Every structure is written in C-alpha cells, then in structure tokens.
Amino acid sequence: xxxxxxxxxxxxxxxxxxxxxxxxxxxxxxxxxxxxxxxxxxxxxxxxxxxxxxxxxxxxxxxxxxxxxxxxxxxxxxxxxxxxxxxxxxxxxxxxxxxxxxxxxxxxxxxxxxxxxxxxxxxxxxxxxxxxxxxxxxxxxxxxxxxxxxxxxxxxxxxxxxxxxxxxxxxxxxxxxxxxxxxxxxxxxxxxxxxxxxxxxxxxxxxxxxxxxxxxxxxxxxxxxxxxxxxxxxxxxxxxxx
Numbered sequence: 001x002x003x004x005x006x007x008x009x010x011x012x013x014x015x016x017x018x019x020x021x022x023x024x025x026x027x028x029x030x031x032x033x034x035x036x037x038x039x040x041x042x043x044x045x046x047x048x049x050x051x052x053x054x055x056x057x058x059x060x061x062x063x064x065x066x067x068x069x070x071x072x073x074x075x076x077x078x079x080x081x082x083x084x085x086x087x088x089x090x091x092x093x094x095x096x097x098x099x100x101x102x103x104x105x106x107x108x109x110x111x112x113x114x115x116x117x118x119x120x121x122x123x124x125x126x127x128x129x130x131x132x133x134x135x136x137x138x139x140x141x142x143x144x145x146x147x148x149x150x151x152x153x154x155x156x157x158x159x160x161x162x163x164x165x166x167x168x169x170x171x172x173x174x175x176x177x178x179x180x181x182x183x184x185x186x187x188x189x190x191x192x193x194x195x196x197x198x199x200x201x202x203x204x205x206x207x208x209x210x211x212x213x214x215x216x217x218x219x220x221x222x223x224x225x226x227x228x229x230x231x232x233x234x235x236x237x238x239x240x241x242x
Contacts, residue, residue: 001045003038004234008076010034010109011068014102018061023053035072035109044235051239058237066232067099068106073233074226075110081207082221087214090115090200090222103227115222122151124174130154136161140168153200162186166195172220177203180216187217 003009009032019026026049032038047054078089089112095103104114116122123143125136133139136154143152153172154165159182165173166189175186183201190199200220201213213221 001043001047001235001237003042003044004040004236006039007037007069007233008072008110009036009038009044009065009069010072010106011065011102014064014068015061018064019047019049019053019057022057023049025049026053037076047237054237054239062235062237064102066235067096067230068102068109069233069235070230071103071106071227072110074230075107075112077207078210078221078223078226079111081210082214085211085214087218088113088220089226090220091226092202092222092224093118094224094228096227107226110226112223112226116151122153123147125152125154125170127155127157136164137168140165140170144169159185159189162189163193166190166193166197170197172198172200174200174202174222175218180212183213183216183218 012030012034016028019028026047028045028047030045032044038044075089075091082089091104091107091112092115093100100117104117107114116124123146125139125143129139130136133142140152140154151171152169153174154168154170155174155176156162156165157176162173162175173186175183178186178201186199190197198219200222201216201218202222205213205221205223205225210221210223
C-alpha cells in the first residue's frame with residue numbers, strides 16, 4: 001500500500017482488523033507507526049494473504065485509514081502553525097458519527113489534545129444555560145455543585161461576560177468568535193483581576209488566522225474542522241503478485 005499524499009499515519013489497528021475479520025491468517029507488515037509522517041509515494045505497509053480476503057476488506061480498511069490519517073494530518077497542521085506560542089490545540093465534539101473515539105485518538109496522533117469526549121466528562125455552560133438560570137454566577141454555581149471535580153467551562157460572547165466569568169468558580173472560559181482585539185482584552189482582564197481561569201478561543205479558526213490568535217495569549221484554541229471537515233488521505237493498494 002502506497003500513500004499518494006504527504007500525511008500523518010493513523011488507524012493501523014482499524015485497518016488490520018478489517019482484514020482479520022475475514023482471514024486471521026493475513027499478515028500485515030507496517031513500515032510506519034501511528035503518528036509517523038509519510039511523504040507522497042511512500043510504501044506504508046505490505047499485506048500478504050489470500051486475494052479474495054484482501055480485496056473484500058480493502059475498501060473498509062482504507063476508509064478507516066484514510067479518514068483517521070486525514071484527521072491526524074489536519075491536527076498536525078494546526079499544531080505546527082502555533083509552534084512556540086505555548087497555545088494548545090484542541091478538538092471538539094464535532095466528529096463523524098460512530099467515529100468519536102477513533103477521531104479523538106487520531107487528534108492525539110497529530111499532536112493536538114482532546115476537549116471533552118461527551119456531555120458526561122465536563123460541563124460547558126452556554127447562552128441558554130445562562131438565560132435559564134439568570135446569570136453566569138448562578139449557572140456556574142449550579143454546575144460546580146453537580147460537577148464535582150469535572151471541568152466547568154463557560155462560553156462567553158462579550159467582555160462584560162468575561163469579567164463575570166473570571167469572578168466565578170469556573171475553570172475555563174470559551175471565548176466564542178472573539179476578534180483578536182477582544183482576545184487580547186480578555187487576556188489583559190484576566191491579568192488585571194489575577195484570575196486563575198484558562199482561556200480558550202473558538203469560532204472561525206483557520207490555518208490563516210490561528211497563529212495570530214495564539215499570539216494574543218490564549219491558552220487553548222479549539223478547532224472543529226480538525227474532525228468534521230477532513231479530506232481523506234489518498235492511499236493506493238496494489239497487488240504485486242498473485
């Protein structure tokens with residue numbers, strides 16, 4: 001199997017299992033590990049076994065490898081774009097249905113980090129929660145009681161909300177669609193208040209603007225496109241001999 005694109009490899013276990021579900025005797029010899037980079041034209045692995053099983057499993061195996069390698073490759077590009085700033089790149093819950101765990105793994109293979117896996121492992125307070133409970137303080141207080149030691153994050157849309165959230169018991173603020181000037185103002189306000197909360201930027205993030213966003217001083221940048229807007233890596237499987 002050859003990679004037609006430069007990429008980060010991810011998904012070997014899924015790839016292998018697709019073949020072994022049909023024939024446990026198939027042998028797969030990888031020249032790259034998950035997380036390794038490949039150049040276009042590189043041989044990624046060699047597969048030996050019965051032709052019927054190989055050709056039957058081929059498409060399923062490639063679908064896994066192409067999608068997960070694409071996710072890892074996208075993550076790596078964003079990580080590279082902010083290198084040296086200290087900002088951590090996060091994924092989101094905007095994953096392909098059925099691929100949540102696999103894509104979260106792929107994000108880590110690309111050098112980025114995971115945000116919450118689902119609704120169970122962290123609390124994100126959004127505008128409707130704040131509206132329902134009347135204030136950021138009330139929403140955070142209720143969430144903190146329910147969450148215990150889990151992360152409690154507040155999504156904010158204005159600098160007044162930043163001020164309120166920094167005075168609350170939240171662990172992190174999600175700065176939603178803030179301009180670069182607003183991000184710098186939020187970072188300055190945190191410093192002024194000597195607040196402890198981490199700051200996460202999100203919304204409208206691209207490779208073209210992520211460096212400038214990181215340089216505002218935010219701690220995290222979450223990027224939904226890493227998992228939802230992936231372009232499959234092109235792998236080609238060719239039989240060398242029958």
